[in-house]
Amino acid sequence: MSDGIFRRVAIAGNPNTGKSTIFNALTGLRQKVGNYPGVTVEKKTGKFFSSHGEAMELIDLPGSYSLQVRSPDEAVARDLLLGRIAGVARPDVIIAVVDASNLDRHLYIAAQMLELGIPVVVALNMVDVAEEHGLVIDLMALRERLGVPVIPMVASKGTGIIELKQAVSRTPLHKPEQRAQLPIVYETELAALGKKLPYPAETARLEAMLLLSLDDTGLAEQCDPAHRADVAAAQARLRTHGIDPLAAPVDARYDWVAAICTAVIHRHGEDSDGLTISDRLDIVLTHKLWGWLAFLGMMTAMFLCIFLVAKWPMDWISAVVDAVASWTKTKLPDGDLQSLVSDGVIHGVGAVVVFLPQILILFFFLGLLEDSGYMARAAFIMDRLMSRVGLHGKSFVPMLSSFACAIPGIMATRTIENRKDRFVTILVAPLMSCSARLPVYTLMIALLLPAAGLWEKAGIMLSMYLLGIVAAFGMAWLFKKTLLRSETPMLLLELPPYRAPAIRGIIQRMWERGVIFLRRAGTVILALNIILWALLHYPKPADKSAPESERIANSIGGRAGKMIEPAIAPLGFDWKIGIGLVGSFAAREVFVSTMSQVYDVTDDDKDKLMDRVGAAMTAEKRETGAPMFTPLVCLSIMVFYVLAMQCLSTVAIVRRETNSWRWPLFQIAYMNALAWLASFLVYQGGKLLGWQ
């Protein structure tokens, strides 16, 4: 082929069958994540070499795979396999990953793949688990029945990878000849309808089947009007034969699979009715009392780790940042360049990079929960609560991920099939306190209660998180009632068996996230800091000896802050905080570094940047002489940060995921209005109550 790729290999399988493990084992680090043309679904591809050294491309088929689509992920998988994507050829061979410990269910996917007319290799993974369950699978019989190569594997140990590679490298590859048999009348209808459709002969039968499986609403939405009458007539004819056009193919495949399973699986011992470890765990983890305690315990442990364990590496990072900044000061002559490099670049970026440990820990925990199978249980026990606001348990995972960062959270909404529910989740996800708000909370809490103990600080922090959660649920409820009204979708959630999480894989994913974060710090945030520095330093006051405060007041940034001051004064904010807010609209993390530039924190009498910023802010006075950062102002700032939409990257991802500017703009408007209102209530209400 022109691009030097010998073969394009697609890999398909239900979730939790080891698909990613096999993908990683085959391609190692030669992976690439991009996008399919015109859609927002992630395209993960990798490269590996065949047994004969030719370059092979491996394509990860997204979504829990089914040709009858309900989510954008599944639509891409279907379109790719059916060759519907312009400019993208169908794959040359498909690896169908199946879980050997539960063939009755997983062979269904293989059965579907065999109908595509593309060569298939079955990766029979998890044979170790099957053996533990006392199952012996007759490989020869299975190969004969399926009519394609079947490779037994234990992907987590690397067993079978070489054999799999050989199987997809073989020339020639044969198209499958076996498949589930449909009733003859059905086949006749498929052939007749297929001829009328504008698809190549290879895929016409399947395309026809997809159409026949639609109900009336589905037909109205997905079927070309030119064929609607034909399809409806064929469906009616099938029904007169007592055949359900939707059920027949599914039944046929499951019947075929069941017959194969009876023939090829031999059971040893009789553990069939005994409780597995997974069942025992579930008795506790979904228990009416213990289940909740375990859930709360896990969430508490996660947040404690984020705050306590991350403290040390964070201190080291700030120490390094400070050391580098002072070193550049000794090397560069006094003046603008020195100020730009040390205050603008090093301290500015440093103030953000400090949060890397917290973000890594969060992603580590989320990875553990996901990989072990607990995440599905969390959705299971949370579903009732989510249903109160009209969402379902599947929205819980994106919301939980949004505690780390709204971006992965919003990307995780792709598993939600109902479009309106997906949009509701996207709209409220950024209300969950992401890790970028942490620095702001930390700084404000330190100012609010300088003498408070760890528990009190943690308590305030927790209440900020709770505020975000309550706001998210409240707004979700409101949106479901108004803008995005729709039927509560069906929950169909698989509860996979618990498994020891694969730490290596989790660390790899955590690392990928870390790199993305650092790249952001190195590009967007760096650029913002330089712009911010310039805004705060130019134009220069005519009088070179003017005090710092005058210089800032005169700068463009200062003027911008003053301009918005009337709007934010009712919240208790002055123009300097206004500069911070303006800066934060690009990325919240910038608040701390902005404050460090606004208050021109340079004297190195304290060793940590955060403490120095805090000290400068404590000393700050209003024009009346009263302290600026009273507890009430700090609270007002925090509340504002909980609720406001201040993250360009999130705006960009929402734009991408909803494919329009309407939703992100609406989101900015409603969140910021909400933030303003809440801060207003806190500040003015607090003043009425006589607080400071």
Next chain:
Amino acid sequence: MDNAPTPSEPLSTLQPGQRGKVTAIVLPGASRGRIMEMGLTIGATIEVVRFAPLGDPMELKVRGFHLSLRKADAAGIQVARL
């Protein structure tokens, strides 16, 4: 399409530990297709494992794997108790 020998009842009325055979699925087209592709086809045996701590959804065992479904949706699945 429903001529089951034993009287059928909605899946949602089964108690944990009880089992039934699917006799009919009365749900909107898209939901019906999804349920069937997950293995809840006519004739499949379902066991109710438990209800979630707040009483809904329910956990089912079908074809050797566990699946969770809301009671309201499970009410559309008719089963003959085994």
